[in-house]
Amino acid sequence: MAPAPFTFGPVTLDRHLRNEAAVLGARSFYDDPFFVHLSSEPMLRARGLALYLRSHLAALGDTAVASCARDGAGTLVGMCVWQKPGTYPLPVTAQAREMAGALWALIPRPPAVAKGLRYTLAMDKARPREDHWYLCLLAADPMAWRRGIGTALMEPSLETIDEDGLPCYLETQKEANLAYYRRFGFEETARLTPSPGGPALFTMTRPVR
Numbered sequence: 001m002a003p004a005p006f007t008f009g010p011v012t013l014d015r016h017l018r019n020e021a022a023v024l025g026a027r028s029f030y031d032d033p034f035f036v037h038l039s040s041e042p043m044l045r046a047r048g049l050a051l052y053l054r055s056h057l058a059a060l061g062d063t064a065v066a067s068c069a070r071d072g073a074g075t076l077v078g079m080c081v082w083q084k085p086g087t088y089p090l091p092v093t094a095q096a097r098e099m100a101g102a103l104w105a106l107i108p109r110p111p112a113v114a115k116g117l118r119y120t121l122a123m124d125k126a127r128p129r130e131d132h133w134y135l136c137l138l139a140a141d142p143m144a145w146r147r148g149i150g151t152a153l154m155e156p157s158l159e160t161i162d163e164d165g166l167p168c169y170l171e172t173q174k175e176a177n178l179a180y181y182r183r184f185g186f187e188e189t190a191r192l193t194p195s196p197g198g199p200a201l202f203t204m205t206r207p208v209r
Contacts, residue, residue: 005072006144008152013057013066013081020076021068021137022054028139033199034119034173038112048105048112053137055101059094060136063087067157069140069149077141080153085131085166089124115195122194126203128169133161135170154184158206168206173199185209 011017026049029035030042039045057064060083069078089095102120106112127134140149161168170186172178178188186204193200 006069006077006147006149006152008069008078008156009067011066011068013060013064017066017068017076018054018057021057021079021081021139022050024076024079024141025053025137025139026050027141030142032173034201037195037198038106038115039109041109044108048108051105052102055098055104056136057081058101059090059098061094063090064136065157067153069153071144075141077144078149078153079137079139080150080157081135081137082157082161082168083134083136085133085164088127088134115198118194119198119201122192122201123171126171126190126192126201128167128205131166132205133164133166133168135168150180151183158184162209165208167208170204172202172204175200175202178202178204 013021026046029049030046035045035049039048060081063084064081065084066079066081068076068080071077090098102116103113106116138150138154140147158168168186170181172181181204184206186206188202189205190203191200192203
């Protein structure tokens with residue numbers, strides 16, 4: 001049952017929703033250790049997060065399956081985005097678009113470009129090559145944390161995914177998130193340290209159900 005007073009449903013990542021999701025993601029991941037590592041200056045970090053997320057979602061295109069949560073006023077307060085099996089890696093044009101967005105987000109802090117690239121390469125190397133569902137984004141507005149939004153977004157999508165008989169995969173930079181994702185059946189598979197002095201990168205897999 002969806003937690004009141006929110007409404008939930010599938011969505012298409014059109015331009016307007018990508019803009020909404022970018023703002024939501026910037027709020028949700030504002031204190032993420034990885035993004036703090038890339039930029040310690042609050043305003044630059046918020047700007048960079050929104051730019052990166054917008055370009056990332058645009059690059060996914062029709063490979064994405066998304067659902068969202070809105071409050072009573074219609075404001076986006078939660079978003080869950082999966083990449084379909086068999087769509088990784090993205091076409092070269094989509095990768096270039098995503099890379100351009102990442103560079104534009106990081107250019108105010110040139111050292112962050114090298115740090116970000118290390119993480120990107122580590123993520124690519126660790127990602128499974130067999131077909132899987134990839135959790136690209138799970139975000140909730142901090143003002144609505146601990147209201148059951150993440151669970152209400154994840155559980156229906158996982159029920160649908162289980163019908164495919166394929167595993168799921170994700171990365172997180174917050175060690176505290178490991179216990180949260182274990183509730184959905186994910187198991188930690190690796191702890192990577194792509195950047196000296198930077199936070200660990202945790203990979204998790206949810207086996208076939």
